[in-house]
Amino acid sequence: MENSEKIMARVYIMGRDHLVPSGLTIMKAMEYVGYKFIRGAGCRGGFCGACATIYRMKNDYKLRVALACQETVKDGMFLAQIPFTPANKVIYDLDQLSPTVSVFLELYPEVAKCVSCNTCTKACPQDLEVMDYVQASLRGDFEKVAFLSFDCISCGLCAMRCPAEIAPHRIAELARRLYGKYIMPRAQHVEKRIKEIETGKYDEEVKKLMSIGLNELKKLYVEREIEK
Amino acid sequence: MSGTDLIKGYPKYLRESIQNVEKTRERRLKESFELMSLDERDELLKTFHPDYRKEGKRQVKFGPNKGDLMPHEVVDILEAHPLVDPNTIDLSPVDFDVSILIIGGGGGGMTAALWALYSGVNAEDILIVQKLRLMDSNSVMSQGGIQAADKTNDSPTMHYLDIIGGGHFTNNPELVRTLVMDAPLIIKWHEELGVMYDRVADGTMSTLSGGGASRKRMHSARDYTGMEIVRNLKDEILNKNLPVLEFTSAVELIMDEYDQVAGAVLYDMETHRYHVVRAKLTILATGGFGRLHIQGFQTTNHYGATGDGVALACHVGAKLKDLDSVQYHPTGAAYPEQIVGLLVTEKVRNLGAQPVNRNGDQFVYPLEPRDVEASAIIRECYERNKGIETPTGMRGVWLDSPMIEIIHGEGTISKLLPAMYRQNIRFDIDMTKDPILVFPTLHFQNGGIEMINDKTETSVSGLLACGEVTGGVHGKNRLMGNSILEYSVYGRRAGIFAAKRAQKVKLGKLSLDHVGRYKEMLKETGVKTTKKAPILLPEYRGEGVLSRALNLL
Numbered sequence: 056m057e058n059s060e061k062i063m064a065r066v067y068i069m070g071r072d073h074l075v076p077s078g079l080t081i082m083k084a085m086e087y088v089g090y091k092f093i094r095g096a097g098c099r100g101g102f103c104g105a106c107a108t109i110y111r112m113k114n115d116y117k118l119r120v121a122l123a124c125q126e127t128v129k130d131g132m133f134l135a136q137i138p139f140t141p142a143n144k145v146i147y148d149l150d151q152l153s154p155t156v157s158v159f160l161e162l163y164p165e166v167a168k169c170v171s172c173n174t175c176t177k178a179c180p181q182d183l184e185v186m187d188y189v190q191a192s193l194r195g196d197f198e199k200v201a202f203l204s205f206d207c208i209s210c211g212l213c214a215m216r217c218p219a220e221i222a223p224h225r226i227a228e229l230a231r232r233l234y235g236k237y238i239m240p241r242a243q244h245v246e247k248r249i250k251e252i253e254t255g256k257y258d259e260e261v262k263k264l265m266s267i268g269l270n271e272l273k274k275l276y277v278e279r280e281i282e283k
Numbered sequence: 284m285s286g287t288d289l290i291k292g293y294p295k296y297l298r299e300s301i302q303n304v305e306k307t308r309e310r311r312l313k314e315s316f317e318l319m320s321l322d323e324r325d326e327l328l329k330t331f332h333p334d335y336r337k338e339g340k341r342q343v344k345f346g347p348n349k350g351d352l353m354p355h356e357v358v359d360i361l362e363a364h365p366l367v368d369p370n371t372i373d374l375s376p377v378d379f380d381v382s383i384l385i386i387g388g389g390g391g392g393m394t395a396a397l398w399a400l401y402s403g404v405n406a407e408d409i410l411i412v413q414k415l416r417l418m419d420s421n422s423v424m425s426q427g428g429i430q431a432a433d434k435t436n437d438s439p440t441m442h443y444l445d446i447i448g449g450g451h452f453t454n455n456p457e458l459v460r461t462l463v464m465d466a467p468l469i470i471k472w473h474e475e476l477g478v479m480y481d482r483v484a485d486g487t488m489s490t491l492s493g494g495g496a497s498r499k500r501m502h503s504a505r506d507y508t509g510m511e512i513v514r515n516l517k518d519e520i521l522n523k524n525l526p527v528l529e530f531t532s533a534v535e536l537i538m539d540e541y542d543q544v545a546g547a548v549l550y551d552m553e554t555h556r557y558h559v560v561r562a563k564l565t566i567l568a569t570g571g572f573g574r575l576h577i578q579g580f581q582t583t584n585h586y587g588a589t590g591d592g593v594a595l596a597c598h599v600g601a602k603l604k605d606l607d608s609v610q611y612h613p614t615g616a617a618y619p620e621q622i623v624g625l626l627v628t629e630k631v632r633n634l635g636a637q638p639v640n641r642n643g644d645q646f647v648y649p650l651e652p653r654d655v656e657a658s659a660i661i662r663e664c665y666e667r668n669k670g671i672e673t674p675t676g677m678r679g680v681w682l683d684s685p686m687i688e689i690i691h692g693e694g695t696i697s698k699l700l701p702a703m704y705r706q707n708i709r710f711d712i713d714m715t716k717d718p719i720l721v722f723p724t725l726h727f728q729n730g731g732i733e734m735i736n737d738k739t740e741t742s743v744s745g746l747l748a749c750g751e752v753t754g755g756v757h758g759k760n761r762l763m764g765n766s767i768l769e770y771s772v773y774g775r776r777a778g779i780f781a782a783k784r785a786q787k788v789k790l791g792k793l794s795l796d797h798v799g800r801y802k803e804m805l806k807e808t809g810v811k812t813t814k815k816a817p818i819l820l821p822e823y824r825g826e827g828v829l830s831r832a833l834n835l836l
């Protein structure tokens with residue numbers, strides 16, 4: 056379609072400089088120069104947070120964040136991947152907890168140290184309002200924490216950057232689980248269907264489908280009514 | 284991308300094609316394309332589905348599946364040399380002596396572990412081994428949703444019929460029955476764990492339609508359904524102190540003198556040491572094979588989807604099923620280059636986006652079963668030549684995503700499809716305003732290790748299997764939303780059955796003799812190869828490096 060001559064970008068992977076075809080993601084660029092990932096690559100599609108990356112542009116002081124599998128290399132990037140984020144995960148029994156304001160302070164007391172500096176929000180490669188949900192947790196607003204944090208992929212970059220050493224993604228996880236379990240209304244129709252199945256309501260129907268001939272089965276399939 | 288100027292993510296010539304899509308949008312909003320008849324489907328599949336390309340396959344030369352046709356890439360695994368030389372492994376002492384070994388820490392493996400625990404097995408008698416981090420899997424990537432027939436206008440019977448028809452009547456009926464009957468209780472279990480399914484104010488689930496489904500029974504959590512489910516499972520695994528070995532792969536199953544599977548040899552990918560596990564029951568939950576790039580296709584799958592389970596199971600003589608059929612998801616990203624192959628969830632079509640050709644015309648009902656939909660897109664691009672060529676020479680069709688905002692109101696995409704929106708806006712493409720380019724991508728392993736009953740047993744005693752690695756449930760084609768359901772239903776059943784069975788199992792002397800016999804069999808059948816299996820991780824390093832590689836340290 057157009058000239059395919061490769062334009063190259065100069066990047067610095069953990070300090071060493073390399074020329075890589077521009078247009079590659081950071082992950083593919085690292086592979087291009089010879090890295091074989093064991094850590095640092097999971098889903099390769101922006102869903103798992105295994106590829107959290109910190110970088111700086113040449114002659115700039117500012118630290119930036121990216122997901123290596125989702126960001127294109129730029130000329131002058133100084134790149135480092137974070138192999139693991141040592142954020143505290145408290146062990147709890149969800150059945151013994153309840154969704155109260157105090158639950159965060161009991162399990163993750165450091166949350167009270169939040170100074171609203173917004174560093175976490177700036178460090179989020181998913182562009183979530185991290186500080187807002189940390190603040191919401193202090194007010195016990197479970198719904199807000201749950202929805203603001205919902206798209207979190209737990210890469211842990213917020214925890215690594217927080218000057219108060221809070222692990223926002225852990226707080227979010229606790230909030231979502233409590234919200235999902237105790238606050239969201241349950242689906243009555245699910246409960247009802249389980250009972251119907253237990254009492255054998257569909258046994259005969261399904262058994263019949265299992266025993267009729269192929270032609271009859273095909274006919275039923277083709278003629279079934281489709282909900283629009 | 285070369286130096287071309289992009290206007291909102293697209294080069295000028297693609298902008299021109301987008302104008303055609305815009306011109307016909309109003310008309311198409313009112314138009315509905317006919318579903319194909321079964322005969323039309325058959326004809327289309329035979330001509331355009333990659334599974335029907337004879338050159339793509341060859342026969343298996345030995346073992347219980349001798350004579351079966353499978354993709355070259357799968358037969359390559361069967362014909363490969365076992366990765367480990369059994370003579371280098373000392374089976375005594377045993378490093379981990381457990382009741383239940385679970386290989387794979389995706390949705391299936393984690394579900395099995397939790398249900399084994401609920402069934403009374405002590406946490407320390409369970410071991411999960413996982414190649415990457417716990418949860419790095421296909422399970423974390425699933426977007427669209429999980430099927431369960433729990434609404435009043437729906438029934439397990441209808442769900443059953445959809446699955447059997449979608450699978451071209453090749454599924455194992457018993458396995459399908461159990462799948463549909465257990466579905467609602469899985470949803471309930473998830474609710475109890477805290478999974479935030481989309482619902483309306485009174486708690487009623489907001490269910491959507493799906494390709495091949497006759498009722499709206501897709502339960503989702505935005506377009507992060509899989510992530511939302513497995514992060515709850517993972518948190519539970521950690522809270523219950525279930526032992527997990529991360530960055531460790533199973534490289535060979537161990538058998539005992541009574542021909543039972545009795546554990547595995549594990550390989551720590553970071554320190555390179557091996558571990559010997561003795562287990563009364565072994566559950567294989569290693570997922571699929573997208574990273575084999577069958578017929579050169581790009582894939583939606585995670586980094587570790589290299590079909591290891593099939594290799595491991597084969598070495599102990601387990602029977603395989605339906606591995607001739609591969610699922611190509613109709614809509615993989617075809618542009619921009621950085622995300623080619625990644626999934627564009629079916630939910631985009633469920634919400635009303637139509638696939639259209641370069642003239643802006645529809646050419647297929649948007650929600651045919653996946654294999655049919657994919658074939659129609661391939662036909663549009665390669666026979667009718669009405670596809671769109673990308674700057675890197677790939678072909679695709681438009682998926683008219685702005686329709687979603689028109690049908691359901693502004694803001695629907697950012698609310699219901701945040702992952703899709705993000706995937707595109709990162710490259711300056713705004714799918715609420717512009718359509719996106721798609722082409723089929725390698726997505727799912729329809730077949731696998733044959734599950735012989737709904738207790739998740741395989742043809743080899745001591746070996747259970749659940750999830751994508753198995754064959755039988757979906758027959759030759761899986762419908763969307765049924766594989767989260769599959770790993771949930773059968774992960775649960777594997778855990779429960781293993782817990783019960785483990786009390787009766789008596790193990791004999793451990794051995795790797797079967798590996799030696801496998802090597803003999805390769806020699807006798809005259810297989811010549813340098814390949815080794817399981818593969819563990821795909822090779823993506825640049826040519827320049829590989830051609831000058833030395834292994835000194």
Ligand SMILES: Cc1cc2nc3c(=O)[nH]c(=O)nc-3n(C[C@H](O)[C@H](O)[C@H](O)COP(=O)(O)OP(=O)(O)OC[C@H]3O[C@@H](n4cnc5c(N)ncnc54)[C@H](O)[C@@H]3O)c2cc1C
Pocket residue numbers: 386387388389390391392412413414415418419420421422423424425426427428429430508509531532533534568569570571583584585587588589591592626726727749750751752763764765766767768770817819
């Ligand atoms: C992008 C995408 C979207 C999808 N969307 C949907 C959807 O909307 N609805 C739906 O129902 N299904 C969907 N699917 C399919 C579904 O997600 C998978 O089929 C399902 O999650 C498989 O679960 P599993 O536990 O069997 O395998 P996985 O979740 O893949 O887990 C297998 C695990 O085993 C590990 N492993 C592999 N080999 C070894 C080894 N040798 N030793 C140790 N560990 C090993 C892997 O690293 C992996 O973590 C989607 C799949 C993808 C890729």
Ligand code: FES
Pocket residue numbers: 095096097098099100101102103104105106107122123124125208
């Ligand atoms: S590898 Fe999973 S987010 Fe990048």
